[in-house]
Amino acid sequence: MAWSTRELAELAGTTVRSVRLYHERGLLEEPDRRPNGYKQYEVRHLLSLLRIRRLSELGVPLSKIDVVREGDSSSPETLRALDAELAASIERQVKARSAIAAILSDGGPVDVPEGFEAVASRLSSADSSLVHLYGRLYTQEAMSDLRRMVESDGSTLVGDELDALPPDADDGTRQRLADQLTPEIARHLASHPWLTSPGARLSTSEGAAREMFADAVVELYNPAQLDVLQRASRAAHETLGLDPGSTPSS
Numbered sequence: 001m002a003w004s005t006r007e008l009a010e011l012a013g014t015t016v017r018s019v020r021l022y023h024e025r026g027l028l029e030e031p032d033r034r035p036n037g038y039k040q041y042e043v044r045h046l047l048s049l050l051r052i053r054r055l056s057e058l059g060v061p062l063s064k065i066d067v068v069r070e071g072d073s074s075s076p077e078t079l080r081a082l083d084a085e086l087a088a089s090i091e092r093q094v095k096a097r098s099a100i101a102a103i104l105s106d107g108g109p110v111d112v113p114e115g116f117e118a119v120a121s122r123l124s125s126a127d128s129s130l131v132h133l134y135g136r137l138y139t140q141e142a143m144s145d146l147r148r149m150v151e152s153d154g155s156t157l158v159g160d161e162l163d164a165l166p167p168d169a170d171d172g173t174r175q176r177l178a179d180q181l182t183p184e185i186a187r188h189l190a191s192h193p194w195l196t197s198p199g200a201r202l203s204t205s206e207g208a209a210r211e212m213f214a215d216a217v218v219e220l221y222n223p224a225q226l227d228v229l230q231r232a233s234r235a236a237h238e239t240l241g242l243d244p245g246s247t248p249s250s
Helices: 006-012 016-024 042-058 062-069 075-106 117-122 125-137 140-152 156-165 170-190 205-222 223-239
Strands: none
Touching: 006 016, 006 042, 006 223, 016 042, 042 062, 062 075, 075 117, 117 140, 125 140, 125 156, 125 205, 156 170, 170 223, 205 223
16 A cells, blocks of 8 residues: 555645654655656555654654664753653743732733732832842742832832822922832831842842833833932831941832
């Protein structure tokens, strides 16, 4: 019995294009041709193609299929490396499913920073953007602390009012909001002393972190909001007897 390329592909559950690719890579032997020039595949070609397909389904790269198929001495190492890649892929997928479930449950934005899905509703657009940047500046341990800070924050009413604060807000309104935010900031500074000396928790230089943070807050918050945050931060530092300039997030 002999089959055409199309028939062989259908029997193996693949495509003509894949069969041609396997020929190009030297994985599948070229068959004899009929007098009219058409290829005629036999059972041995089908079996070879099925084995190639099986290894491909397991995730073996085309460049490694011959090594694994022929039982080369490096074959076990190739399979162990593939297994490690699959394990990492499964872990990423499990994390992604967990994140999606949290987003759907909480109704937060889809692009919420990783690890903050369950508290997305507590973050304003500016806060969420800042957390994205923090993810590039701080270690995972520091990001875990930041997530706990968001989780422990009290009423979101102050945050909502700060989000809606117009650029020309009067001084009295600014000071009132700063006074309301001060205890919360002071509590975070007291609970997480590394905030006043973040060097060990940074994945970049402290100078670069300060520069990125300074540029970001100017773009993300309007002048009145920035003024409120600066007043509250200074007051919180003073309450704890700390240098107001001791942390890039001050």
